[in-house]
Amino acid sequence: MEKVVLDVPLMWADHHVMKVREVLTKLDGVTDVYASSAWKQVLVAYDPAKVKRETLEQALAQAGYPVGQGETPILVPPTEKRRDPRWGDLGFRMSQTYRADLEMSGDFRKW
Amino acid sequence: MSRYIATRAIRGANAIVAEAEALLQKALAEKGPDAPVAFTNTAYYLPVIYGMMAYPVTKIGDLVPVIEKAKSLLHPPPDENWWVPYLGETLDCGMATLLAEEAIEGIRFAYGEQPERYPGFRMTGSASFTSPEFETEEGGGGYLNGPIDDIQLRSWGIQLVDGRMPGFAALLGAARTNQAAVALVRELQRRNILVFLMGNVNGRSIIDQLHEEGVEMGYDTYIVPFGRDTIATIYPLGFATRSALTFGGLKPGQWREILLYNKYRVFAFAIALGEVDDLKYATAAGAICYGFPVIADTVIPQILPTGVTRYEHVISMPWEEIDAPTDEEKAARLVQKAIEVRGVKVKITEVPIPVPYGSAFEGEVVRKADMRVEFGGRASRAFEYLRMVPMEQVEDGKIEVIGPGFEDVPVGGAMDLGIVVEVAGRKMQEDFEPVLERQIHYFINGASGIQHIGQRDIAWIRISKTAAEKGFNLRHFGDILYARFHADFGAIVDKVQVKIITDPALHAEWLAKAREAYDRRNRRLADLVDEAVDTFYSCVLCQSFAPTHCCVISPQRLGLCGAYNWLDCKASYEINPTGPNQPIAKGQCLDSVKGYFTGVNEYVRVASQGKVDTVAMYSIMENPMTACGCFECIVMVIPEANGVMVVSREDPSMTPAGMTFSTLAGMAGGGLQTPGVMGVGKYYLTSPKFLSADGGFRRVVWMSSFLKQTMAEELKAVCEREGDPDLLDKIADETICTDVEGLLAYLEEKGHPALTMPPLF
Numbered sequence: 090m091e092k093v094v095l096d097v098p099l100m101w102a103d104h105h106v107m108k109v110r111e112v113l114t115k116l117d118g119v120t121d122v123y124a125s126s127a128w129k130q131v132l133v134a135y136d137p138a139k140v141k142r143e144t145l146e147q148a149l150a151q152a153g154y155p156v157g158q159g160e161t162p163i164l165v166p167p168t169e170k171r172r173d174p175r176w177g178d179l180g181f182r183m184s185q186t187y188r189a190d191l192e193m194s195g196d197f198r199k200w
Numbered sequence: 201m202s203r204y205i206a207t208r209a210i211r212g213a214n215a216i217v218a219e220a221e222a223l224l225q226k227a228l229a230e231k232g233p234d235a236p237v238a239f240t241n242t243a244y245y246l247p248v249i250y251g252m253m254a255y256p257v258t259k260i261g262d263l264v265p266v267i268e269k270a271k272s273l274l275h276p277p278p279d280e281n282w283w284v285p286y287l288g289e290t291l292d293c294g295m296a297t298l299l300a301e302e303a304i305e306g307i308r309f310a311y312g313e314q315p316e317r318y319p320g321f322r323m324t325g326s327a328s329f330t331s332p333e334f335e336t337e338e339g340g341g342g343y344l345n346g347p348i349d350d351i352q353l354r355s356w357g358i359q360l361v362d363g364r365m366p367g368f369a370a371l372l373g374a375a376r377t378n379q380a381a382v383a384l385v386r387e388l389q390r391r392n393i394l395v396f397l398m399g400n401v402n403g404r405s406i407i408d409q410l411h412e413e414g415v416e417m418g419y420d421t422y423i424v425p426f427g428r429d430t431i432a433t434i435y436p437l438g439f440a441t442r443s444a445l446t447f448g449g450l451k452p453g454q455w456r457e458i459l460l461y462n463k464y465r466v467f468a469f470a471i472a473l474g475e476v477d478d479l480k481y482a483t484a485a486g487a488i489c490y491g492f493p494v495i496a497d498t499v500i501p502q503i504l505p506t507g508v509t510r511y512e513h514v515i516s517m518p519w520e521e522i523d524a525p526t527d528e529e530k531a532a533r534l535v536q537k538a539i540e541v542r543g544v545k546v547k548i549t550e551v552p553i554p555v556p557y558g559s560a561f562e563g564e565v566v567r568k569a570d571m572r573v574e575f576g577g578r579a580s581r582a583f584e585y586l587r588m589v590p591m592e593q594v595e596d597g598k599i600e601v602i603g604p605g606f607e608d609v610p611v612g613g614a615m616d617l618g619i620v621v622e623v624a625g626r627k628m629q630e631d632f633e634p635v636l637e638r639q640i641h642y643f644i645n646g647a648s649g650i651q652h653i654g655q656r657d658i659a660w661i662r663i664s665k666t667a668a669e670k671g672f673n674l675r676h677f678g679d680i681l682y683a684r685f686h687a688d689f690g691a692i693v694d695k696v697q698v699k700i701i702t703d704p705a706l707h708a709e710w711l712a713k714a715r716e717a718y719d720r721r722n723r724r725l726a727d728l729v730d731e732a733v734d735t736f737y738s739c740v741l742c743q744s745f746a747p748t749h750c751c752v753i754s755p756q757r758l759g760l761c762g763a764y765n766w767l768d769c770k771a772s773y774e775i776n777p778t779g780p781n782q783p784i785a786k787g788q789c790l791d792s793v794k795g796y797f798t799g800v801n802e803y804v805r806v807a808s809q810g811k812v813d814t815v816a817m818y819s820i821m822e823n824p825m826t827a828c829g830c831f832e833c834i835v836m837v838i839p840e841a842n843g844v845m846v847v848s849r850e851d852p853s854m855t856p857a858g859m860t861f862s863t864l865a866g867m868a869g870g871g872l873q874t875p876g877v878m879g880v881g882k883y884y885l886t887s888p889k890f891l892s893a894d895g896g897f898r899r900v901v902w903m904s905s906f907l908k909q910t911m912a913e914e915l916k917a918v919c920e921r922e923g924d925p926d927l928l929d930k931i932a933d934e935t936i937c938t939d940v941e942g943l944l945a946y947l948e949e950k951g952h953p954a955l956t957m958p959p960l961f
Contacts, residue, residue, distance in 0.1 A: 102212070102429070103401070106402060110402070127477040165276045166276055173289060190460050194464060
């Protein structure tokens with residue numbers, strides 16, 4: 090029995106974890122899978138006599154989770170000027186307590 | 201603000217918006233822009249999007265501007281070395297995440313992938329009656345819940361406002377062990393906190409854990425499984441958004457007010473179980489926008505300053521480091537911490553019985569196969585009777601079981617039972633007897649594994665095998681009643697003793713006494729008419745949710761939630777003189793037909809914060825009473841038929857008004873005065889004062905069949921009183937017609953009196 094830890098950068102949330110597990114656990118020879126979306130890694134225990142590491146990687150790649158490749162998509166990359174490009178678009182920031190906040194902040198659960 | 205959390209939340213938001221955009225492009229290509237998108241049984245479209253953007257999404261093409269809006273809210277992840285403020289950016293990204301997640305769930309609905317399929321799973325109790333289309337497996341089920349029905353939202357409304365349900369908890373991920381999962385949920389249930397479940401860790405969800413342990417999940421047990429991924433978290437946040445729209449009188453697009461409403465009035469929090477990934481951080485940022493804090497059972501950075509949430513924003517409480525020997529105690533500490541962080545006000549009554557106890561178990565159903573023994577029903581007679589006796593005749597805490605226990609009854613068998621509660625108190629009055637007696641239903645139902653239906657001499661109680669195995673016996677009914685009467689009615693009840701009677705001779709003797717008392721009370725209640733009293737009562741219990749609504753409760757018009765009648769309010773005022781039910785001196789009667797009273801108008805003007813200045817007690821056409829959102833039925837004028845229809849909360853079907861109950865509820869609720877529409881309690885239909893200014897019960901031309909069936913006897917009596925014994929048959933229901941043309945044809949065929957009555961307008 091062998092164990093391998095694979096980096097899967099595109100597995101960044103738990104719905105990806107379910108897909109990754111589904112792909113791997115279907116393979117004959119895979120005995121255990123621990124997929125972590127927090128670390129974007131998957132630990133696979135498998136029987137090398139039945140399944141090769143390359144097969145694991147191929148199956149993952151086919152499902153859209155290539156090992157060691159890809160990055161979490163960032164739609165708004167940082168700019169060189171280190172200024173958040175959205176600041177200009179979203180207008181002002183509220184820096185004092187909003188009126189409705191004060192109005193609602195009483196003890197409403199009296200009873 | 202933690203840079204680590206900000207980085208991961210912003211990264212997760214970018215990623216989920218990108219994923220939503222890709223999925224939308226795929227759906228546009230495969231299904232086309234006109235393919236319908238809808239959550240089931242809600243009038244609020246995709247509720248978070250609708251609440252925040254005032255934008256009703258009905259088809260896939262409608263999601264394009266939503267994704268554009270989400271993209272406009274995204275920010276770049278914080279720079280490694282260049283530290284700037286990023287709280288606002290993180291919260292923007294949190295909201296972008298929610299818009300993207302709801303869009304994804306909407307598209308999944310269009311593909312038939314939601315509610316999530318879960319073979320072998322069955323929701324307990326009444327969860328499925330509003331979504332029968334998803335009942336495919338034998339016995340129903342096979343799916344997780346998906347979004348909460350509007351009908352359920354409203355029925356939980358009353359419990360959320362009166363504090364029986366202090367708030368809701370979203371459990372995200374998977375607990376360390378199944379035992380820990382069960383312990384956490386039981387701790388929350390014990391406090392009557394609504395539990396929402398979603399997410400997974402390594403493919404394993406708390407839903408799987410509870411399912412494996414045989415924990416019943418569904419609306420009736422306050423445990424709602426939404427889905428096994430984090431994206432399903434959008435459903436509880438949709439529930440929160442709809443709460444603000446339904447009960448807060450807020451309009452779609454008032455995003456800031458909706459978020460603040462949730463911060464101050466919806467006591468919700470999230471517990472992250474297991475590792476936290478980018479999307480969980482991003483979704484947590486979205487939840488924080490609503491003022492909902494997050495408590496994690498792993499080591500993560502904390503956000504302790506207050507502000508967007510009322511207290512801390514993010515708390516880490518690693519499971520291993522909780523100083524307690526067992527999972528149960530660790531769960532208790534974790535839940536306690538969550539309650540502190542959110543500021544939830546919880547009232548627990550300790551009841552010394554061998555099964556868990558709390559309102560969360562009230563709706564539990566004990567099926568025949570799971571039943572150890574039953575009292576009442578077809579095979580036996582059970583009654584309950586509460587009476588006031590002089591102080592010296594009550595020995596406080598005395599619980600007697602008179603007669604044999606159920607040990608000798610075969611499994612699944614039945615036996616006679618009488619529950620006699622004797623109370624004494626300096627402030628106790630005979631008028632309070634029925635009010636207190638009715639509480640027996642709620643009190644007994646609170647025990648896990650015990651089912652109580654009915655009242656008086658048609659009570660029907662079941663004890664489950666599980667409860668019996670845990671040692672629950674007849675004496676425990678007494679323990680429950682003793683503890684709860686003291687805890688809930690301590691202001692009027694000083695002493696309580698309980699007799700549990702199974703001895704046949706005594707049972708017959710006490711049953712006769714009880715029936716005498718029921719008769720006496722009926723006569724007294726029947727004699728109680730609006731003209732006979734000089735005081736009505738207000739009910740502003742729901743103002744914590746619907747700030748401008750005020751119920752005026754008279755002897756002949758009970759509260760629209762059905763839970764409070766005039767006597768209840770009188771008792772409530774005696775128990776808590778500064779509470780939500782205040783006496784209203786009727787004052788001068790300005791119009792006895794429509795029911796205008798100077799005292800009522802003055803009171804309502806103040807109580808509604810000036811929003812309503814005149815109320816007609818007996819008319820739907822002129823200044824009708826407002827409604828919060830808790831009404832049992834909606835009455836609405838059908839102009840073509842010169843009459844009104846009555847739609848029950850339990851009826852999900854279409855009505856002749858072209859709207860379902862949940863759509864109509866938006867017009868009837870929120871503290872608005874809408875002539876022609878009114879929310880009412882179902883027993884108001886039987887009152888001689890029901891729309892008496894507009895022609896009374898004879899105006900009813902259409903009524904949900906549920907009401908016709910469940911109130912058959914009472915409505916028959918009303919028809920006789922109205923001088924038309926066959927009137928009920930002349931009233932259409934959803935099995936006869938759901939459009940005006942069909943309704944008119946039916947009314948003419950049957951010769952309904954409304955057609956010949958004076959015009960309503």
